[in-house]
Amino acid sequence: MSTPDTPAPASQAPTDGTKPGNPGNAVVREAVRKARASLARYRFMALVTGVMLLILCVEMLYKYALVEGLGTSDALLPYISWIPYAHGWIYVLYLVTVVDLWSKMRWSLGRLVTMVLAGVVPVMSFVLEKKVHAEADAKLTALEQRV
16 A cells, blocks of 8 residues: 555556546546537437428428418428427437536526527527537547546
């Protein structure tokens, strides 16, 4: 057993590349790894949510502008009636990934609100996803370099 004045034996040295006696580096690396995984899930869900929102907008234009507004044939309505439900459930999954990333990155409440609204404003999820990814990646890269 080693005392505080003597170095730890080689058998007790960390194997994850951190300096001996500094277990905080391993904790930081694990937190960065989890944050990067959360960022990847957020990116995927932001893109899926954005695409589904655009599909929903097209469906609503067809349903309310063409079918009900102009009185055209409603032959497609039975085939596209699933779109609002799919978007709703996808949005719920998007919210889970937003809260997960927001909590791991320790961002402000304003950032959370902006990310939540990005899922209901057409095209905003694409724009915000790019900005969020760039900022999160820069923050995580800087944190990795400090360790």
